Amino acid sequence: MKKLIRVTVNDVAHEVAVRPNQTLVDMIRYDLGLTGTKNGCGEGDCGACTVILDGTPVNSCLVLAMQADGRTITTIEGVESGEGLHPLQQAFIDKGAIQCGFCTPGMVLSAKSLLDENPAPSEEEIREGISGNLCRCTGYLQIIDAVKSVAK
Amino acid sequence: MGAYDVINSRAARVDASDKVRGRAVYVDDMKMPGMLFGAMLQSPLAHAEILDIDTTAARRLPGVKSVLTSKEAGLVKYGVSPARYDETIFCHDRVRHVGDNIAAVAAVDLDTALEAVSLIKVEYRELPAVFTVEEAMAEGAPVLHEAYPRNLTAEVHHEFGDVEAAFAQCDLIKTSSLVNKRQDAAFIEPPGCIASFDYSGCLTLYSSTQVPHYLQRVVAMVLGLPVGKVRVVKPYVGGGFGPKAGANHMDLAASLLSMKTGKPVKMNFDRKQVFMHGRARHQFFHTITTGVKKDGSIMALKHQCHLNGGAYSSFGIATVYYSGSLLGGPYKLPAMKYDGYRVYTNLPACGAQRGHGAVIARACWEQQLDMIAEELGIDPIELRLKNMMTVGDVTCNHLNMSSLGMKDCVEAVRDRSGWKEKKGNLPPGKGIGMSCGFFVSGAGYSIYRSETWHGTVIIKLSEDGGTALVYTASAEIGQGSDTTFAMIAAEAIGIPLEWVRLESGDTDFGLDLGAYSSRQTLMTGLATKEAGEAVKRQVLEVLSEELGIPVEDMDIKKGVIIFKRETPDITALRTRYIKEHRGWTDNPSPDEPLSFREASRIAFLSRGSIVGTGKYKPPVLGGDHKGATVGTSPAYGCSAQVVELSVDMGTGKINIEKITDAHDCGLAINRTSVEGQMIGSVSMGLGEALFEEVKFDDKGRVLNGDLAEYKIPRALDMPAVEPVIVESDEPNGPFGAKEVGEGAIMPAIPAILNAAYDAIGVRIFELPLKPERVYQAIKQYNQKLAKQGAEEMSSAKRDGNLCTKDAQAIDISSQKMNVKGK
Ligand code: FES
Numbered sequence: 025m026k027k028l029i030r031v032t033v034n035d036v037a038h039e040v041a042v043r044p045n046q047t048l049v050d051m052i053r054y055d056l057g058l059t060g061t062k063n064g065c066g067e068g069d070c071g072a073c074t075v076i077l078d079g080t081p082v083n084s085c086l087v088l089a090m091q092a093d094g095r096t097i098t099t100i101e102g103v104e105s106g107e108g109l110h111p112l113q114q115a116f117i118d119k120g121a122i123q124c125g126f127c128t129p130g131m132v133l134s135a136k137s138l139l140d141e142n143p144a145p146s147e148e149e150i151r152e153g154i155s156g157n158l159c160r161c162t163g164y165l166q167i168i169d170a171v172k173s174v175a176k
Numbered sequence: 177m178g179a180y181d182v183i184n185s186r187a188a189r190v191d192a193s194d195k196v197r198g199r200a201v202y203v204d205d206m207k208m209p210g211m212l213f214g215a216m217l218q219s220p221l222a223h224a225e226i227l228d229i230d231t232t233a234a235r236r237l238p239g240v241k242s243v244l245t246s247k248e249a250g251l252v253k254y255g256v257s258p259a260r261y262d263e264t265i266f267c268h269d270r271v272r273h274v275g276d277n278i279a280a281v282a283a284v285d286l287d288t289a290l291e292a293v294s295l296i297k298v299e300y301r302e303l304p305a306v307f308t309v310e311e312a313m314a315e316g317a318p319v320l321h322e323a324y325p326r327n328l329t330a331e332v333h334h335e336f337g338d339v340e341a342a343f344a345q346c347d348l349i350k351t352s353s354l355v356n357k358r359q360d361a362a363f364i365e366p367p368g369c370i371a372s373f374d375y376s377g378c379l380t381l382y383s384s385t386q387v388p389h390y391l392q393r394v395v396a397m398v399l400g401l402p403v404g405k406v407r408v409v410k411p412y413v414g415g416g417f418g419p420k421a422g423a424n425h426m427d428l429a430a431s432l433l434s435m436k437t438g439k440p441v442k443m444n445f446d447r448k449q450v451f452m453h454g455r456a457r458h459q460f461f462h463t464i465t466t467g468v469k470k471d472g473s474i475m476a477l478k479h480q481c482h483l484n485g486g487a488y489s490s491f492g493i494a495t496v497y498y499s500g501s502l503l504g505g506p507y508k509l510p511a512m513k514y515d516g517y518r519v520y521t522n523l524p525a526c527g528a529q530r531g532h533g534a535v536i537a538r539a540c541w542e543q544q545l546d547m548i549a550e551e552l553g554i555d556p557i558e559l560r561l562k563n564m565m566t567v568g569d570v571t572c573n574h575l576n577m578s579s580l581g582m583k584d585c586v587e588a589v590r591d592r593s594g595w596k597e598k599k600g601n602l603p604p605g606k607g608i609g610m611s612c613g614f615f616v617s618g619a620g621y622s623i624y625r626s627e628t629w630h631g632t633v634i635i636k637l638s639e640d641g642g643t644a645l646v647y648t649a650s651a652e653i654g655q656g657s658d659t660t661f662a663m664i665a666a667e668a669i670g671i672p673l674e675w676v677r678l679e680s681g682d683t684d685f686g687l688d689l690g691a692y693s694s695r696q697t698l699m700t701g702l703a704t705k706e707a708g709e710a711v712k713r714q715v716l717e718v719l720s721e722e723l724g725i726p727v728e729d730m731d732i733k734k735g736v737i738i739f740k741r742e743t744p745d746i747t748a749l750r751t752r753y754i755k756e757h758r759g760w761t762d763n764p765s766p767d768e769p770l771s772f773r774e775a776s777r778i779a780f781l782s783r784g785s786i787v788g789t790g791k792y793k794p795p796v797l798g799g800d801h802k803g804a805t806v807g808t809s810p811a812y813g814c815s816a817q818v819v820e821l822s823v824d825m826g827t828g829k830i831n832i833e834k835i836t837d838a839h840d841c842g843l844a845i846n847r848t849s850v851e852g853q854m855i856g857s858v859s860m861g862l863g864e865a866l867f868e869e870v871k872f873d874d875k876g877r878v879l880n881g882d883l884a885e886y887k888i889p890r891a892l893d894m895p896a897v898e899p900v901i902v903e904s905d906e907p908n909g910p911f912g913a914k915e916v917g918e919g920a921i922m923p924a925i926p927a928i929l930n931a932a933y934d935a936i937g938v939r940i941f942e943l944p945l946k947p948e949r950v951y952q953a954i955k956q957y958n959q960k961l962a963k964q965g966a967e968e969m970s971s972a973k974r975d976g977n978l979c980t981k982d983a984q985a986i987d988i989s990s991q992k993m994n995v996k997g998k
């Protein structure tokens with residue numbers, strides 16, 4: 025019933041046996057133990073489960089694990105490099121962009137994809153870029169500030 | 177200010193480094209060996225008799241370890257307030273709302289548990305259901321709980337001062353209403369838990385709760401365990417805002433499943449279940465009458481409120497009291513009458529949400545104050561400044577203003593928003609509005625009647641010296657309380673923040689009533705301060721014994737021992753310390769001052785573990801009338817807001833452009849966190865004002881139980897917000913601090929209502945201000961003007977002058993206006 029897939033997550037190659045109906049978020053959290061990726065709704069509405077799949081941010085609750093076969097994924101655990109925190113992560117800390125933190129991993133990944141695409145976004149573009157990520161705690165402004173502070 | 181080394185700064189949150197790396201552990205991130213997965217069977221009907229429950233097929237399914245119904249769970253009642261315990265873990269005779277709980281299953285995996293749930297057969301006899309206040313209170317309506325005829329969960333009738341006499345002296349008496357819609361707290365983390373019962377008879381419940389202590393008590397009471405054998409641990413929580421401030425049936429079911437199976441059991445709500453569980457903001461129907469003198473002095477208030485409560489009490493009895501009592505401030509008000517009714521309906525129960533009970537009452541009244549100001553020809557800000565209380569005032573319902581930076585808040589938003597230039601001078605379709613707010617800084621009394629301490633804190637110095645370990649059962653739910661208490665502990669002891677380690681949210685650490693009523697900064701903060709001072713004193717006592725210097729002549733600051741008079745010879749002490757740390761590379765050098773690290777090690781050598789405890793409970797507060805406890809607090813936070821917005825007159829769409837927001841939180845322990853609470857509150861208020869609304873079909877089923885159809889603000893919806901921190905000195909708070917978590921939401925909705933009126937010239941008395949509603953209001957206003965046949969008026973409208981504010985606002989929900997001549 026399970027099928028073996030190959031995925032590269034945060035630069036590490038994995039072989040995982042997944043169920044046909046298993047979602048990517050489920051595989052990442054429970055099979056790989058990378059629980060930094062959150063599940064807030066399971067329906068593609070909140071963005072807490074955002075990961076970067078082959079360079080594109082996706083809601084991993086809407087992707088089947090099988091669809092990730094042969095592909096490359098970055099989760100929040102892979103954002104930090106050998107040199108330490110990604111500047112965005114540091115900015116989130118410095119600007120008070122984190123409260124409960126449940127949206128934070130998804131938010132950081134959406135912001136990172138945005139900056140990877142467009143290193144000098146306008147405020148509107150930043151808001152647009154994180155508009156798929158819901159945050160109930162912060163009211164977003166400190167998050168927007170954090171992204172702005174890192175943008176060129 | 178400026179006298180502090182740690183607090184009153186912008187220190188980074190102590191949990192931010194983990195959270196930003198995805199390393200902070202929330203309950204669903206945990207797993208345990210042998211863990212089972214639970215699922216619930218919930219009612220598809222809003223009101224029905226349960227004739228039979230057949231669990232045979234579910235029990236037979238391979239992989240199923242336990243199936244529970246009321247037969248196994250018993251019928252011990254629980255709830256939030258002991259005065260209204262009206263829930264059992266599972267329904268046995270009747271279901272009262274769609275989503276009511278019937279059975280639970282534990283199985284080897286979630287798919288099996290869900291399949292087992294689908295195999296449980298329930299035979300129902302459907303009963304007539306009531307969904308609105310009118311239906312529920314109607315003659316002959318079906319009664320949800322026999323003990324509460326007419327479906328009245330709670331009724332409040334309060335009168336303070338001579339209301340009729342006060343009205344008789346008034347020059348203007350105004351009545352208006354406001355109704356909101358049921359809100360959902362929409363925390364991004366759905367509630368979850370893992371219950372683990374071990375063979376020594378102890379239950380450990382990991383739960384995404386705001387209130388570990390109350391949860392511990394309810395679990396022990398319902399499951400018949402000694403309280404001491406129930407340990408509740410709160411991992412990181414992904415937002416609470418109120419609905420997580422109570423035991424839920426999932427916590428209880430998982431606990432019982434674990435007891436039955438001897439295995440850990442994990443359960444989660446999915447997003448739809450969050451909506452079916454409810455417990456967020458009620459729908460309120462307020463009607464308020466205010467009497468004022470010609471000069472604007474507020475004389476009397478008459479207030480009636482009905483709450484659509486849903487199927488159970490939850491927090492409702494407190495909610496209906498809060499709705500009335502918190503209008504006592506922040507204005508001088510000699511007389512106030514309140515009649516509140518909370519009503520059972522066949523919908524998911526409502527409970528507490530940010531600004532508990534007081535948000536819509538505040539919005540109704542602050543909108544009315546603007547109407548009064550306009551009619552009297554007084555600037556709305558002047559009207560408020562004229563009436564506001566000052567420090568030392570006591571409201572007619574006995575709330576004591578021990579600090580109140582209300583005037584500073586109002587002046588700050590007035591001046592920073594450019595109110596004077598803008599008010600009355602904006603073009604059509606643009607508006608500016610303001611409001612004040614007011615909230616408790618912690619409930620003066622615990623939810624169950626008790627002489628309990630509200631918070632206890634233990635601080636232990638690491639035996640090797642140098643680190644302070646803070647243990648508190650308080651609940652970090654995102655608001656930043658861990659950071660606040662770590663900062664308070666560091667300040668109280670006199671050490672850098674980095675030398676503090678804090679563990680929280682565990683009932684083994686002490687007693688703390690938890691995260692609700694904006695209580696923790698003040699209450700847990702005072703307990704933390706006391707514990708910090710206690711360990712500091714012990715360290716200084718030992719030094720005093722060792723060095724022969726009176727304790728009063730020493731202090732600890734920034735991790736260094738300060739000798740206020742001559743500096744003694746510390747060589748002997750230092751030698752002892754260094755001797756024990758051979759091989760360490762960071763031993764103090766001879767010319768360094770004596771450090772806290774050395775001193776606290778010496779203290780351990782002398783006395784054993786250095787432990788300090790702190791505790792707090794409020795003094796007796798408030799009057800002695802029934803319900804006097806609700807609304808009392810050792811301190812009150814207050815706030816003011818100016819909203820600038822524009823309205824698309826063609827579509828009715830409101831665009832909030834700028835919000836200037838001031839909040840008096842006493843001394844700000846962490847300025848960044850205070851601003852975070854302010855902006856977060858603005859966002860929640862904005863959502864409720866403009867679009868949030870939980871909808872049901874005519875069978876009581878949630879129509880928009882997801883985060884796509886239930887809209888909360890997105891990054892694109894947030895206007896620029898200028899937060900202004902006002903710092904009064906609160907004598908009853910730690911270092912002068914008080915609340916910010918909830919008070920900051922108070923002015924948001926009414927300021928938007930008042931700004932919308934300023935833009936469109938017509939008052940709206942129903943929330944949310946969605947485009948259709950605003951557009952209809954504009955249209956009705958236009959029609960009314962046209963019907964009056966006033967030629968110049970209709971041409972004015974064509975000229976876009978609709979927004980010229982008429983002295984007589986057209987009241988589209990037919991409120992009375994009663995201007996008495998004198
Ligand atoms: S969990 Fe995937 S979008 Fe919400």
Ligand code: FES
Pocket residue numbers: 121122123124125126127128158159160161162364414415654
């Ligand atoms: S910080 Fe709590 S949801 Fe964003």
